[in-house]
Amino acid sequence: MRRARRPRVRAVVVRRVVMTLGVAALVAAVAAAVGGIGSGGAARRAAEPASQLALALPALPQSPRPAFTPHAPVLLQRSRTEARWAPVARSAVARHSPRADAATVTALSPTTPDGTTNIVAVLREQASARGLWALVRLPVLPNGSVGWVPRSALGGYGFTRTRLFIDRAHFDATLFRNGRVIFRAPVGVGKLDSPTPPGEFYIRERLTTLESPFYGPIAFGTNARSEQLTDWPGGGFIGIHGTNEPELLPGRVSHGCVRLRNDDLLRLARLLPVGTPVTIR
Amino acid sequence: MTIDEELELAQILREIDCDGALEETAAAALPRTRRDLLKAVVGAGTAAVGAMVGARGAQAAPTTSRGDTAILRFDLVLEYLQAGLYTEAERIGALTPKTLAWARVVGAHERAHVQAIKGLLGSKAVPSPSFNFRGVTEVEQPFIKTAVAFEELTGALLKWQAVRLDSREIIAAVATLHSVETRHAAWIRRIIGLQPATKAFDQPAPQRQMARLIASTHFIARRPKMTRKARPRYTG
Numbered sequence: 001m002r003r004a005r006r007p008r009v010r011a012v013v014v015r016r017v018v019m020t021l022g023v024a025a026l027v028a029a030v031a032a033a034v035g036g037i038g039s040g041g042a043a044r045r046a047a048e049p050a051s052q053l054a055l056a057l058p059a060l061p062q063s064p065r066p067a068f069t070p071h072a073p074v075l076l077q078r079s080r081t082e083a084r085w086a087p088v089a090r091s092a093v094a095r096h097s098p099r100a101d102a103a104t105v106t107a108l109s110p111t112t113p114d115g116t117t118n119i120v121a122v123l124r125e126q127a128s129a130r131g132l133w134a135l136v137r138l139p140v141l142p143n144g145s146v147g148w149v150p151r152s153a154l155g156g157y158g159f160t161r162t163r164l165f166i167d168r169a170h171f172d173a174t175l176f177r178n179g180r181v182i183f184r185a186p187v188g189v190g191k192l193d194s195p196t197p198p199g200e201f202y203i204r205e206r207l208t209t210l211e212s213p214f215y216g217p218i219a220f221g222t223n224a225r226s227e228q229l230t231d232w233p234g235g236g237f238i239g240i241h242g243t244n245e246p247e248l249l250p251g252r253v254s255h256g257c258v259r260l261r262n263d264d265l266l267r268l269a270r271l272l273p274v275g276t277p278v279t280i281r
Numbered sequence: 282m283t284i285d286e287e288l289e290l291a292q293i294l295r296e297i298d299c300d301g302a303l304e305e306t307a308a309a310a311l312p313r314t315r316r317d318l319l320k321a322v323v324g325a326g327t328a329a330v331g332a333m334v335g336a337r338g339a340q341a342a343p344t345t346s347r348g349d350t351a352i353l354r355f356d357l358v359l360e361y362l363q364a365g366l367y368t369e370a371e372r373i374g375a376l377t378p379k380t381l382a383w384a385r386v387v388g389a390h391e392r393a394h395v396q397a398i399k400g401l402l403g404s405k406a407v408p409s410p411s412f413n414f415r416g417v418t419e420v421e422q423p424f425i426k427t428a429v430a431f432e433e434l435t436g437a438l439l440k441w442q443a444v445r446l447d448s449r450e451i452i453a454a455v456a457t458l459h460s461v462e463t464r465h466a467a468w469i470r471r472i473i474g475l476q477p478a479t480k481a482f483d484q485p486a487p488q489r490q491m492a493r494l495i496a497s498t499h500f501i502a503r504r505p506k507m508t509r510k511a512r513p514r515y516t517g
Contacts, residue, residue, distance in 0.1 A: 016494050059512060063342070063454065064449040064450045064452070064453045065450055065454070066453040066454035066456075066457055067345075067448065067450040067451045067453065067454040068397045068398075068454045069397075070393075070397065070457055071393040071394075072393065072396050073386070073387050073389030073390050073392070073393050074393045074395075074396060075371070075385075075387070075389050075390035076368055076371050076388060076389070076392075078371075080373075082372065084372075084373070087507075089413075114509060114511050114513065114514070114515070115511060116506055116508070116509050117505035117506045117507055119505060119507060124421050124483040125373070125375060125416075127375075127416075127419060127420045132416040132419060132420060139373055151415070151416040151419070152415065152416070154413055155413050155502055155503075155505060156412045156413030156414065156502050157369060157372075157373075157414075158303045158505075159372055167347035169295060190516075194516070197428045204507075205508070205509070206507060206508045206509075207506055207508075207509055207510070207511050207512070207513045208508060208510050209510040211512060212512050212513075214517065215512070215513050215515070215517070218501055219513040219515060221513065221515060229516050230510050232512045232514070232516050234513075234514030234515070236516055237514075237515050237516070238515060239513055239515030239516070239517075241513065241515065250406055254516070254517060255516040255517045256516040256517075257515050257517050261292055274508070275507075
């Protein structure tokens with residue numbers, strides 16, 4: 001029995017030793033393999049572009065700061081009361097309709113009788129096969145006349161957001177900007193035999209250094225014309241100006257012009273651009 | 282940039298001022314003689330101009346070289362022109378809704394460009410001239426053709442200028458405009474059915490080419506003379 005058990009015990013011992021050695025060899029091989037992969041991967045990673053960039057970063061020059069801070073988009077502030085005007089760039093004929101063969105309303109010259117650029121209020125435009133035309137207010141009698149002129153006869157457009165109202169019944173002038181009142185003052189208007197004409201007009205020019213106490217320091221010319229004083233020098237245009245008789249204001253005192261006290265006029269002159277639409281009622 | 286290059290840039294800016302409108306604008310904006318003002322406006326790069334600007338006290342950014350100033354002034358005039366074109370189109374409102382919507386967005390960008398370059402130039406900024414767009418802002422096809430031409434050439438011009446600028450900070454700033462201008466060009470091309478990008482590489486366009494385009498349009502116009510020292514002849 002004893003002899004029979006010994007060989008079995010020896011065989012078990014031998015098997016255990018062999019297994020232990022095998023496991024040890026396997027662990028050693030795996031360890032060697034893992035170690036090899038680790039060192040080889042690091043080398044490859046160093047060759048990747050991202051790692052190269054990271055290594056190169058300290059060597060790059062510092063980025064310059066842009067010389068200006070980018071602005072947010074600047075949206076256009078629109079106004080319902082915006083009005084358009086344009087200078088007359090060359091002599092032209094204003095017509096009843098936007099056609100070269102339409103009936104003539106009047107001739108337009110590039111300058112006014114006072115030597116300033118002749119401007120017209122532009123109401124709308126019309127493009128067709130016959131070209132581009134603009135409907136404009138005209139500085140002719142009857143007051144309120146409009147006509148079509150070729151766009152090519154006009155210069156660059158100007159825009160205003162101001163509107164001037166002259167109230168002949170209440171003898172006052174009110175200036176609006178973007179629909180808000182920015183100026184109000186008493187005025188003198190035309191006498192009953194030379195009334196200030198009612199209607200829709202525009203500021204056409206501004207004359208300064210007048211050397212004339214009668215007109216005050218500044219005078220604005222409009223495209224409105226007296227229907228009575230048609231032979232007046234310069235064509236009988238209606239102006240908005242100062243006075244040397246402020247005690248007469250407000251009231252019906254003029255030959256058709258709108259008179260303001262000189263200090264009111266100077267205040268208005270800072271706010272009233274040429275091209276502003278004028279309503280007289 | 283060499284003195285010769287500066288003088289050439291100055292000459293180019295003079296060329297687009299075919300009606301004397303820039304000179305006139307400067308004369309109105311700054312209290313100097315017309316001749317000196319023109320020199321100042323076009324950045325002639327002479328000692329006299331430098332002295333004059335210095336005498337005015339407020340310098341632009343101190344790092345701005347004379348060459349960079351000349352380039353930025355040209356860019357400012359171009360941005361005024363583009364902003365003016367889109368602003369007028371939006372104000373008149375005669376174009377198709379699709380084109381108007383584009384003009385509204387691009388106009389807001391160009392006005393922001395004007396503000397940025399004006400701020401950078403400070404007292405050396407050129408005042409805005411007066412424009413006459415001759416009906417282009419009122420009719421669809423001429424407007425689109427003009428917009429495409431200006432946007433594409435502006436992108437090409439900025440590429441030409443970038444390598445001529447001395448200041449890296451200004452190059453970095455101009456790069457922020459450049460990509461926007463090329464996007465504008467691609468956008469409007471797409472609206473009218475053209476391929477937004479046709480080439481693999483874009484070529485730069487010299488400043489003189491842009492100057493010729495601006496001069497050919499006659500968009501820069503004399504300011505109307507609406508104020509005069511004279512005794513009126515109104516009815517009184």
